[in-house]
């Protein structure tokens with residue numbers, strides 16, 4: 241009989257939906273020993289939580305997250321609430337001996353993230369940060385190509401993460417839907433929200449980022465606050481650009497904004513090495529582009545008249561995660577990245593080799609985010625303090 245993984249999920253927003261969908265689908269696609277059981281959903285807005293429970297099949301509703309922590313019938317606390325609440329919930333959950341999943345960014349800042357790491361490590365509980373883009377098959381293939389040493393000595397890493405949903409000055413800040421614009425709740429703007437993804441992917445593919453120099457901008461200086469009803473100063477970074485040095489000697493550029501008209505979720509990266517390059521664009525998520533300069537098997541340079549960027553449609557069963565889905569040539573979507581992450585987490589619990597990124601790994605990304613914000617404030621290069 242399958243073991244139960246009894247889930248208490250906190251937060252009824254967009255991320256709560258992506259995670260709930262993953263729990264529901266887990267056993268349809270992955271042969272794991274555990275069966276996910278949706279025990280309780282928690283939100284301070286009870287009617288919203290009731291509706292959510294009915295939609296996704298949660299057994300019960302709570303309005304105070306502490307009730308989930310105390311509950312004897314919950315194994316995993318999944319944190320899908322605004323960043324300001326991550327630390328308290330995670331520390332309490334770990335203290336109660338529960339497994340913890342947390343949406344990104346891990347925390348408001350490094351100090352909080354360190355407390356969270358200490359709590360899960362003291363308790364010895366499995367933990368994960370939901371950096372879902374690592375679980376895009378094409379991105380996981382990029383990692384495989386790096387691991388196979390097909391890139392050679394790395395020189396450049398280039399990332400962009402662009403959106404356009406805050407251009408209008410009439411978009412308010414704060415409240416359930418727009419807390420990402422309120423620095424007291426989000427910690428930072430695009431740096432913690434979007435660049436955290438880019439940084440996580442970059443360090444996964446290309447190793448630790450050691451130093452950064454950044455420039456941020458807040459284009460709309462005041463917005464009406466949903467809670468107070470007043471026009472209040474905006475303290476988040478609307479846009480951020482930074483240069484990075486990697487421990488392996490390569491150089492990085494990162495750009496993110498919510499003011500790139502026409503760009504909805506434009507998340508790209510390119511890694512250039514002496515022997516090859518990879519390029520990914522989330523607007524064509526099933527493709528990884530690969531330029532092979534030196535052939536791995538022969539050690540020789542690819543014949544010049546045949547070189548060129550190869551656009552790999554990552555839908556073969558040999559591609560990461562794809563053997564769990566459909567026949568070659570058919571695609572999976574955004575929601576499957578969360579399902580893949582959950583499957584990795586559960587397989588990690590079962591094998592005893594917990595999956596990455598765990599909280600300690602999420603702390604490394606937090607260190608870069610904090611260094612980026614600090615560098616923009618101070619106007620100079622900053623050491624990140626990322627573990628080497």
Ligand code: SOE
Nearest residue numbers: 254344403420433434437505
């Ligand atoms: C912001 O608009 C957002 O929803 C992020 O918070 C997610 O992490 C990103 O993947 C999509 O965009």
